Amino acid sequence: MSEFTHRPVLLEECIEALNIRPDGIYLDGTLGRAGHSREIAKRLTTGRLICVDRDQTALDAARERLAPWMDKVELVHSNFDRVDEILDRLSLPGTDGMLFDLGVSSPQLDDGSRGFSYMSDAPLDMRMDREERVTAADIVNGWPQEELRRIISQYGEERYASQIAGAIVRRRADKPISTTLELVEVIRGAMGGKALREKQHPAKRTFQAIRIAVNDELASVDRMLRLAVPRLNRGGRLAVITFHSLEDRIVKTGLAAFARGCTCPPDFPVCVCGKTPEIKLINKKPILPTRQEIEENPRARSAKLRVAGKL
Numbered sequence: 078m079s080e081f082t083h084r085p086v087l088l089e090e091c092i093e094a095l096n097i098r099p100d101g102i103y104l105d106g107t108l109g110r111a112g113h114s115r116e117i118a119k120r121l122t123t124g125r126l127i128c129v130d131r132d133q134t135a136l137d138a139a140r141e142r143l144a145p146w147m148d149k150v151e152l153v154h155s156n157f158d159r160v161d162e163i164l165d166r167l168s169l170p171g172t173d174g175m176l177f178d179l180g181v182s183s184p185q186l187d188d189g190s191r192g193f194s195y196m197s198d199a200p201l202d203m204r205m206d207r208e209e210r211v212t213a214a215d216i217v218n219g220w221p222q223e224e225l226r227r228i229i230s231q232y233g234e235e236r237y238a239s240q241i242a243g244a245i246v247r248r249r250a251d252k253p254i255s256t257t258l259e260l261v262e263v264i265r266g267a268m269g270g271k272a273l274r275e276k277q278h279p280a281k282r283t284f285q286a287i288r289i290a291v292n293d294e295l296a297s298v299d300r301m302l303r304l305a306v307p308r309l310n311r312g313g314r315l316a317v318i319t320f321h322s323l324e325d326r327i328v329k330t331g332l333a334a335f336a337r338g339c340t341c342p343p344d345f346p347v348c349v350c351g352k353t354p355e356i357k358l359i360n361k362k363p364i365l366p367t368r369q370e371i372e373e374n375p376r377a378r379s380a381k382l383r384v385a386g387k388l
Contacts, residue, residue: 084112084370084373084374085109085110085112085113085116085178086178086318086366086370086374086376086377086380087318087364087366087370087377087380087382088112088113088116090364090382091113091116091176091178091316091318091382092113092116092117092120094314094316094359094364094382094384095117095174095176095314095316096174096314097117097120097121097124097173097174098124098173099120099121099122099123099124100121100122100123100124101121101124101125101172101173101174102124102125102126102127102169102171102172102173102310103117103121103124103125103126103127103172103173103174103175103176104126104127104128104129104160104163104164104172104174104175104176105117105126105127105128105129105175105176106129106157106160106175106176106177106301106305107129107130107157107176107177107178107179108128108129108130108135108136108139108152109130109135109178110135110138110142111128111135111138111139111142111143113176113178114126114128114139114143114150115142115143115146117176118143118145118146118149118150119146121146121149124149124173125149125150125151126146126149126150126151127150127151127153127163127164127167127169127172128143128150128151128152128153129153129155129156129157129160129163130153130154131154131155131156131157131205131206131292132205132206132207133154133206133207133208136152136153136154139152140152151167153167156206156297157177157297157301158296158297158298158300158301158304159304160175160301160304160305160308161304161308164308170308171308171309171310171313172308172309172310172313173309173310173312173313173314174309174313174314174315174316175305175308175309175313175314175315175316176316176317176318177301177305177316177317177318178318179294179298179317179318179319179320179324180294180319180320180321180324181193181205181288191203191204192212192213192257193284193288194257194284195257195258195260195261195278195280195281195284196278197257197258198256198257198258199256199257200214200255200256200257201213201214201217201254201255201256201257201260202214203284203287203288203291203292204291204292205292206292209291209292211291212291213287213288213291214253214254214255216228216287216290216291217245217249217254217260217287218249218253218254222242222243222245222246223242225241225242225245225246226238226239226241226242226243228286228287228289228290229241229242229282229283229286229287230286231286231323232285232286232289232290232295232323233282233283233284233285233286233289234282234322234323235282235283235286236272237267237268237269237272240267240268241263241264241267241268241283243267244263244264244266244267245260245263248263257284260280260283260284261279261280264279264280264283265279265280285321289323294324295323295324295327298324298327298328299327299331302317302327302328302331302332302335303331306335306355306356306385306387307355309356309387310387311387311388312386312387313386313387314359314384314385314386314387315332315356315384315385315386315387316382316383316384317332317382317383317384318380318381318382319363319380319381319383320379320380320381321379325363325381325383328383329363329383332356332358332383332385333358335354335355335356335385336354336355336356336357336358336385337354338352338353338354338355339352339353340352354388355387355388356385356386356387356388357385357386357388358383358384358385359384359385359386360383360384363381363382363383364381364382364383364384365380365381365382366378366380
């Protein structure tokens, strides 16, 4: 899919949410194919855009996609949960807006060799940053059965987690599971006939769980929120797109805590913690893709956008 046919999820909604100032400083913490970044950069005059990605491949491709605006763009190879380190390194005390489009990016899914997809055969990898040490093969072949069951159940919300974890351990006792389709075969063999007849691919939830574990995704989202909000300038906006309930719950809870401020028990007559709200929620409920966008881009189906403004 070329850059001209690729449509970033909730693009217009994100640009509106960020309320971009031409002279502002913005950070795209999940660069991907640079679709959101292009639209931000187009709106800058004397402003600056920091583009962050764990995947060096995305950063390399962005040099061409963002070529007309590179005088305003800084490309950074890092994880978005290190936003404070990134801004400190660039001597930036704060930003006027930050965007985080969570989850696996389209290039990673489309490149079968990366091991994210259950539809093509490849080594079990799933690392968003290839410089990281732990791969999907390490987890599948090395983690204890109970830990496999836990992540498949918790991160994948898979009701057959116990059966799948047991099947993985039995198979790897014979020989290591080294490719994506070998793992799919094990998952299929562990599930009941009813599950195999569902519309959703039987390996989808387990692959999601292993990917989340490999990349420590949920903990990264929590760290990002705790670090990003304090680095917003007054009036700055934070926009976060999630793609599954686990991420969305973390974002919803985290933003609500910053918006609430006071942490005193509700039966206290007066506040003694001294904490005040740092943000306001721009939308009480998440912004969802339109029916037209879902038809044009099925990957947008589960997307939710939450937006907050710095007080």
